[in-house]
Amino acid sequence: MHAVILAAGEGTRMRPLSGSLPKPMLPVSDRPLVAHTASAAVEAGADELVFVIGYEADTVREYFGDSYRGVPVEYAVQDEQLGTAHAVEQALEYVEGDFVVLNGDDLYDTAAVGSLFSHTPSLGAYTVSDPRPYGVFSLDGDRVTDVVEKPDDPPSDRVNVGAYHFPAEAAAWFDDVEMSERGEYEITDVVERLVAEREVRAVPVERWLGVGRPWELLEANEWKLGELDGRIEGKVHADAELEGRVVVEEGATVRSGVVIEGPALIREGATVGPNAYVRGATLVDEGAKVGHAVEVKNSVLSPGATIGHLSYVGDSVLGRDVNFGAGTKVANLRHDDDDVKFTVKGERTSTERRKFGVVAGDGVKTGINSSLSPGLRLNAGATTRPGETVDRDR
Known part of the structure; x- marks a missing residue:
């Protein structure tokens, strides 16, 4: 099982802390932010970690080297930050079979990552009080039936937190993604196709934190x-x-x-x-x-x-x-x-x-x-x- 960890972004919302350091490498307790996600993937059973790197890429390479906690590490370079689907596409040459994708600047409870690894296909789903700013899942029990981006009238309170377990055939779908109005190739296009063509399980994420702004780095350390x-x-x-x-x-x-x-x-x-x-x-x-x-x-x-x-x-x-x-x-x-x-x-x-x-x-x-x-x-x-x-x- 390969775990693809997205860690290429510049993190402009985290300025001034990310002026010369990638946001995923900012300190959270005893290791960089992204290392908590990597540790969760290793505990869940990842056989190989593939980091997608770009901004200040050498900082990530120097920390993780060619293995992390006994698991081999590969690096895929995203020279231009053209969206999440584009980031994953850079990593696919290292991927065989089913694969998991995780955001390198998010924190997930370890049990949720383990559950994500255990079910193919599956998506991490977190409960929020106001889902309108997020991609929101429509659900039939624990099955995802649709994904709606930033809806005025959300179909549920369960939101997409950037944790995905894709089947092997989904690797070919990333090449079909078209550029969005925002000028990016977005992973949500692949997720929508996955939900339309396969029976996809929503894996409950009990605790999650997207770390995009300086005060969220405080929350991560708390x-x-x-x-x-x-x-x-x-x-x-x-x-x-x-x-x-x-x-x-x-x-x-x-x-x-x-x-x-x-x-x-x-x-x-x-x-x-x-x-x-x-x-x-x-x-x-x-x-x-x-x-x-x-x-x-x-x-x-x-x-x-x-x-x-x-x-x-x-x-x-x-x-x-x-x-x-x-x-x-x-x-x-x-x-x-x-x-x-x-x-x-x-x-x-x-x-x-x-x-x-x-x-x-x-x-x-x-x-x-x-x-x-x-x-x-x-x-x-x-x-x-x-x-x-x-x-x-x-």
Whole structure:
């Protein structure tokens, strides 16, 4: 069984975090986002993984190499991002027999992926309260009878989440897909043909998250950090207090006076403290530093990120090698208590989160005592002056 994992897209809605890193390779707990999908496929019984890569392709190759968890890996290159059907078509030279296709920037519960592998043909179906923005399945029991894209009057509350088990003959259908009005070759055309010609099972997906925007990366980490079992392999000072599910990897250091309330992951080469407070679902990635008297709450610190002493960072995502100067404070709550908004592709978009702080691209540096407003976007390499209050994207 081959598992085709789509990981070629640029991820423009995830900017500034995806400026030089593919969205599927952004950090979620102890591995990149796409590695959670790959792990689920391996556990489900995949004999080979085929990654469709494009944007910053070498980053994916370097991580997975020629095998992952004992399963061989192949790479298909999508030079132009011309849609999901076009992406799968690039992988078909490596595929024999039935095959599974999964989105590399989505998280699926492992049991659902296993069930998808067990039934041919089948489609992953997730229950949502408002299905109108999605492709929606019409169902007869657990059989899919139709797929309707973004309907005003949805036929059910079960939606398409980009998880497909195709029979072998479907491989030939991808060549027949015509370009859509959006200028893409879309996998939904193949799905519609599959539903029309075969008896297709809807596989229940109990938990799913499409990770397309920065605050969804926070949600992804909240999910996966919550699944960790606590363990201490690095250096933890006797005066430090670790509560709940906390992982301190080998090579990490937790200094005196530190309090960590899990779920939290302190990765290899990272340092915390002294006298720091880490709480909520927080990832302190490889080589990241949390300084003296710093509080970090429900945040992601990418590799090499540093938060200088006497700072507060809440509900935020910091890219690689970010350096927050001493006394930098992040505000994560609006005075009117409304949901925080964030700029996505030039438009202010509700995060649907009451608390959301800052998204800082790679290499951002703040001057000492900088104050950063909720929902602030700092593009890669941006800087602030000492004592500056920043309330507009930079």
